[in-house]
Amino acid sequence: MDMDKLVSLCRRRGFLFQSSEIYGGLNGFWDYGPLGVELKRNVRETWWRDMVTRHNELEVPPGAPTAYEMTGLDCTIIMHPQVWKCSGHYDLFHDHMVDCRESQRRYRHDQVRGRWVEAKGQRVFVTTMAETDAEQQEVEHRALKFFHLRPKDADQLRWDGSFVTLPHVDDLARVLGPDAKQLGTLTPPREFNLMFKTYVGALGGEDSAAFLRPETAQGIFVNFRNVVDSTRVRVPFGIAQIGKSFRNEITPRNFTFRSREFEQMEIEFFCHPSASADWYRYWRDRRVAWYTDLGLAGERLRLREHGPEELSHYSTGTADIEYAFPFLPDGEFGELEGIAHRGDFDLRSHMEGKLDPKTCPLELEKGPDGRPRWRGSGKDLTYRDDLTGERFIPHVVEPSAGADRAALAFLCEAYTEDQAPDEHGVLQSRTVLKLHPRLAPIKAAVFPLVKKDGMPEIAQEIYRALKPHAVVFYDEKGAVGRRYRRQDEAGTPYCITVDGQTLTDRTVTIRDRDSLAQWRVRVDDCVDELRKLLSAGDRTRS
Ligand code: ATP
Numbered sequence: 359m360d361m362d363k364l365v366s367l368c369r370r371r372g373f374l375f376q377s378s379e380i381y382g383g384l385n386g387f388w389d390y391g392p393l394g395v396e397l398k399r400n401v402r403e404t405w406w407r408d409m410v411t412r413h414n415e416l417e418v419p420p421g422a423p424t425a426y427e428m429t430g431l432d433c434t435i436i437m438h439p440q441v442w443k444c445s446g447h448y449d450l451f452h453d454h455m456v457d458c459r460e461s462q463r464r465y466r467h468d469q470v471r472g473r474w475v476e477a478k479g480q481r482v483f484v485t486t487m488a489e490t491d492a493e494q495q496e497v498e499h500r501a502l503k504f505f506h507l508r509p510k511d512a513d514q515l516r517w518d519g520s521f522v523t524l525p526h527v528d529d530l531a532r533v534l535g536p537d538a539k540q541l542g543t544l545t546p547p548r549e550f551n552l553m554f555k556t557y558v559g560a561l562g563g564e565d566s567a568a569f570l571r572p573e574t575a576q577g578i579f580v581n582f583r584n585v586v587d588s589t590r591v592r593v594p595f596g597i598a599q600i601g602k603s604f605r606n607e608i609t610p611r612n613f614t615f616r617s618r619e620f621e622q623m624e625i626e627f628f629c630h631p632s633a634s635a636d637w638y639r640y641w642r643d644r645r646v647a648w649y650t651d652l653g654l655a656g657e658r659l660r661l662r663e664h665g666p667e668e669l670s671h672y673s674t675g676t677a678d679i680e681y682a683f684p685f686l687p688d689g690e691f692g693e694l695e696g697i698a699h700r701g702d703f704d705l706r707s708h709m710e711g712k713l714d715p716k717t718c719p720l721e722l723e724k725g726p727d728g729r730p731r732w733r734g735s736g737k738d739l740t741y742r743d744d745l746t747g748e749r750f751i752p753h754v755v756e757p758s759a760g761a762d763r764a765a766l767a768f769l770c771e772a773y774t775e776d777q778a779p780d781e782h783g784v785l786q787s788r789t790v791l792k793l794h795p796r797l798a799p800i801k802a803a804v805f806p807l808v809k810k811d812g813m814p815e816i817a818q819e820i821y822r823a824l825k826p827h828a829v830v831f832y833d834e835k836g837a838v839g840r841r842y843r844r845q846d847e848a849g850t851p852y853c854i855t856v857d858g859q860t861l862t863d864r865t866v867t868i869r870d871r872d873s874l875a876q877w878r879v880r881v882d883d884c885v886d887e888l889r890k891l892l893s894a895g896d897r898t899r900s
Contacts, residue, residue: 361684364773365613367571367789371847373397373769374614386610386618388762393848396623396829398883401599404796405623406430408648410598421643423636426627433577435602436558436568443732444707445576446715447553447569453617454547455608456524461537466608467524467547470536473497477505482520483527487536487609490687493521502594521687552605555616570604575756577601578626579704582739593741593752594629594637600761612685614762621761626754628741631702637826638675638699645697645757646679653794654771658682660691671718672701676728677813681767695759701833702751705739709751744750750817767853770796772849778874781839791849792872795892800850801828802888805841807832807857817856820866820884827885828892830839846871852891853886 368374370392376383390398413419415427429808442448444868454467472485482504488496500516502508520527524544527533531542538544539712554570557563571577578597585597610616629637648659664676676697676698676726680691703720711734714723723731742749780786795801804821808814814834821832831850833841838855853869860866868887879887 360772361770361771363789364684364769367773367791367847368394368769386616388617389612392827393799394765397769397793397797397849398761398765400797400799401761401768402621402623404652405648405759405764406598409596409623409625418645422640423633424594426629426639427591428625429576429589429591429595429597431581431585431597431599432601433574433581433599435571435604436556437571437577437580439568440732440735441576441580441708442553442569443736444706444712445579445704446712446853447572447576448551448732449712450715451553451572451734452549452551453608454569455550456547457545458535458538458543459545460540460543461535463535463537464608465536465544469609469611470524470544471521472524472527472533473521473792475501476516476518477501477507477514480505482541483533484523485534485536487611488622489612489685497572500534504539523534548690550606550608552607554604559876573603573758574599574601574604574622574624575626575704575758578624579708579754580735582626582628583737586741593743594627594633596625598623598625600624612683612692614766615683615685617762620763622760623759623764625757626704627756628731628752628754630743631753634699634701634755635674636757637753638697641755641757642675642677642697645695645759647677649694649767652768652797654681654767656771658771659694661766662691670703670715672703672715672720673699674701675699681763681770683767684770692763694763695757697755697757700756701755702753704754705751706734708734709737709739710734762880768793778842778846781837786839788846789845790846790871793849793851795851798851799829800831800845800848801892802852802854803831803833803845803850804839805832805838805853805855806834807838807855811858811861813856813860816860816864816881817854820854820856820881823885824888826891827889842869852888854888856881 371393373394375391377387377389378384405868410428410430413428415425449668455464456467457464470485472483474481474483483695484497484501486493486496498512530544533544534541535544551622553572554766556568556570558566558568578599602619604619607616607618627637627641649659658681662678662680669676678693679695681694683692686692691785698827711730712723712732713720724729740749741752752893772793774790774792776788777785778788778805802824806817821830824830842853851871855867864881867876867878869876
């Protein structure tokens with residue numbers, strides 16, 4: 359699939375716009391337009407319903423060790439700064455960046471890609487920030503310029519190896535930076551904290567410095583005690599939260615995939631330490647099933663278990679659910695969601711203070727004065743099982759997903775070009791978003807075939823009847839073939855058309871977006887029929 363086509367459809371049809379576009383846009387920030395807002399709401403609501411409100415705590419779901427409870431939370435974006443000090447984000451949440459002394463630009467170290475090339479007796483690593491499908495063309499162009507060669511002399515360039523990222527290159531003196539004309543202008547990598555800083559209140563000094571949250575998870579941990587004390591939940595249980603997170607990404611790119619403001623859908627699942635490995639496996643498999651049920655069923659979706667070298671020692675497992683986004687090089691996948699077994703790391707950190715992740719068993723990190731580097735809350739975040747009397751610090755399994763990345767993956771997977779007959783029966787190419795009906799922004803469109811003979815009145819009657827049940831769209835403008843095409847592009851699964859026959863027998867056609875099948879139903883049965891169609895797709899395994 360050609361990513362440019364999807365990007366242009368998203369803009370043209372109002373799924374996604376660049377933020378503040380009339381002022382030239384702001385890199386890494388995106389606005390969801392009229393169709394996009396419905397799609398993203400559906401992603402969020404489907405997740406919330408499947409994970410929280412539809413969950414039946416009286417039954418043991420397939421694959422789960424036992425029955426369990428689920429509850430929700432909605433906490434603030436700005437929290438007490440100590441939260442981030444104890445969680446480790448203040449000290450450790452950074453990427454590595456390199457600066458270019460010549461162009462004054464800044465790049466994320468692991469996102470600069472390039473190839474070694476030799477010409478005129480000199481060996482150089484030529485880099486680029488171009489998208490993968492354009493990178494060879496770009497490095498060739500830059501190499502020719504650097505060596506003062508003309509395009510017809512391209513065979514004098516001897517390429518060595520395939521594209522690699524900058525961390526694989528030791529000798530920065532031989533690197534031609536992505537926007538530089540001379541060699542060796544990139545600085546060695548430096549740490550850059552990704553948290554956005556702000557100031558609370560009017561005074562504005564360092565004492566009032568705070569951060570926009572880089573993840574929603576910490577708000578759940580710091581409310582663990584509140585939830586346990588104010589509800590009757592018992593371990594094992596999960597707390598879910600959906601909300602905005604902010605990361606000052608060094609080089610936001612790939613459409614919404616890496617944004618600076620985005621939305622997360624996170625669960626912190628609290629369980630007994632002896633059962634946490636089983637719960638980890640349950641959540642990993644359950645979360646994969648959620649994506650496949652919603653249409654990411656092909657080979658582009660994969661589950662990748664982290665190897666032992668990638669795991670923190672307090673974790674018995676971490677897996678990423680990944681999707682082969684079309685903007686990535688062939689064979690590469692981008693993370694949609696991480697599922698991590700986190701042991702008791704988080705609750706202990708907020709109780710005792712920042713833990714040193716390099717210690718085993720975990721110990722408090724000490725400052726140069728031998729005192730704890732960052733003090734915890736001192737509050738008791740242990741849990742007492744009232745049936746067994748046992749007191750313990752629950753272990754945590756964390757499925758952490760991004761709503762924007764999920765929406766983007768669903769769009770990529772749904773984008774299809776095929777052929778469909780127009781109103782004269784002639785096959786025409788069409789662009790269609792084959793979104794799962796639960797995710798589709800509009801569930802049905804209602805058309806009068808022509809704008810006369812009482813057809814609009816009947817179509818409006820149907821529209822009025824459907825409105826309380828689903829997001830529906832009424833359209834009487836232009837040729838009906840064109841109206842179908844517009845709905846196909848918007849991903850609308852069903853179109854209902856009032857035609858000449860309706861005037862005699864009060865039946866209308868319903869057209870299925872994917873199979874193009876058409877069948878007739880009575881005007882008075884439209885609500886039931888649509889509800890039936892939508893609820894058939896409403897059942898997911900998860
Ligand atoms: P990456 O390695 O791609 O930066 P991450 O491992 O830092 O991601 P997590 O901290 O595990 O990501 O965040 C959980 C989820 O939040 C990710 O799987 C992703 O869906 C989403 N997410 C994280 N960073 C961004 C971002 N900059 N833009 C959009 N979504 C994001």
